[in-house]
Amino acid sequence: MTDVVDSDELLRRMQRARAGAEREARMWRERSEGGQGADDAAVRTVAYEVVVRVLDEILTPGARHDRP
Secondary structure, three states: OOOOOOOHHHHHHHHHHHHHHHHHHEOOOOOOOOOOHHHHHHHHHHHHHHHHHHHHHHHHHHHHOOOO
């Protein structure tokens, strides 16, 4: 990655990444509700939820203290 980006573009990219991770977590959560591959889907759900939490902390520091 050799592109130089300003802080606004970096913020937009992180927000898009967070939205994408949230969509993926929702999709995998639905898949984990039984059937074949439910265990793998549950693991992927947790992974995407962690990404969302990390990006939340970067984008809005301290905002998640009252959430589990």
